[in-house]
Amino acid sequence: xxxxxxxxxxxxxxxxxxxxxxxxxxxxxxxxxxxxxxxxxxxxxxxxxxxxxxxxxxxxxxxxxxxxxxxxxxxxxxxxxxxxxxxxxxxxxxxxxxxxxxxxxxxxxxxxxxxxxxxxxxxxxxxxxxxxxxxxxxxxxxxxxxxxxxxxxxxxxxxxx
Amino acid sequence: xxxxxxxxxxxxxxxxxxxxxxxxxxxxxxxxxxxxxxxxxxxxxxxxxxxxxxxxxxxxxxxxxxxxxxxxxxxxxxxxxxxxxxxxxxxxxxxxxxxxxxxxxxxxxxxxxxxxxxxxxxxxxx
Numbered sequence: 531x532x533x534x535x536x537x538x539x540x541x542x543x544x545x546x547x548x549x550x551x552x553x554x555x556x557x558x559x560x561x562x563x564x565x566x567x568x569x570x571x572x573x574x575x576x577x578x579x580x581x582x583x584x585x586x587x588x589x590x591x592x593x594x595x596x597x598x599x600x601x602x603x604x605x606x607x608x609x610x611x612x613x614x615x616x617x618x619x620x621x622x623x624x625x626x627x628x629x630x631x632x633x634x635x636x637x638x639x640x641x642x643x644x645x646x647x648x649x650x651x652x653x654x655x656x657x658x659x660x661x662x663x664x665x666x667x668x669x670x671x672x673x674x675x676x677x678x679x680x681x682x683x684x685x686x687x688x689x690x691x
Numbered sequence: 692x693x694x695x696x697x698x699x700x701x702x703x704x705x706x707x708x709x710x711x712x713x714x715x716x717x718x719x720x721x722x723x724x725x726x727x728x729x730x731x732x733x734x735x736x737x738x739x740x741x742x743x744x745x746x747x748x749x750x751x752x753x754x755x756x757x758x759x760x761x762x763x764x765x766x767x768x769x770x771x772x773x774x775x776x777x778x779x780x781x782x783x784x785x786x787x788x789x790x791x792x793x794x795x796x797x798x799x800x801x802x803x804x805x806x807x808x809x810x811x812x813x814x815x816x817x
Contacts, residue, residue, distance in 0.1 A: 605801075614812055
């Protein structure tokens, strides 16, 4: 795990939390959408909060996919669950909403869970990739990777799955 | 009767989310380390390889099914039941499915983490 990877995990966490709050805030302004006029949901994107929310959720999806490209699902999901904690803290200290003792307990449990995962390895499915291969150009790396038993095809970056 | 509908929809959300997450995780492992690939081949190759991966497309489809199941669940049940139940059950389902289908080594440390986060999410959203 290097700084860049922690930055990606932080991005997953913050984009998800911020995107959800923007969408929620925007949809409250738009008002409830009746079942017989479902197409009116299209006009909801005209609301700036909803539009920003959608952009943030796209950023969330991009960073989430990036994280899954080098880390286990069972690492990424708990590691990025701090977003729930961020939302609760924002509700308490920015929006001055009441946070019940049960919710504080929830925050403590999630934080504890993230602490448990943080010390372990981020990937367990195959041995860490040889970093030197990453530095080589495609031309040089291709014959090397062709011999690599883990890669079925002589294709740079092809995983084992 | 409404409770049965609600819980069926919740289980549909959990099932579709788990299928989606597993397929997306598998797709991205096939694409390979996105950061390294982008430095080597450019962002276009990363996006092209991701969007042309069948697991990615099925994964996104499963996520869409999960989203519509959520809409159904919300029309039958309270958000204070549906959101935490779906989120925490998805956490646990993902851990089991990742162990079985992705062969991730889910050790004690990770089980505890998943359990704590699932319980915490249930309390927070409840």
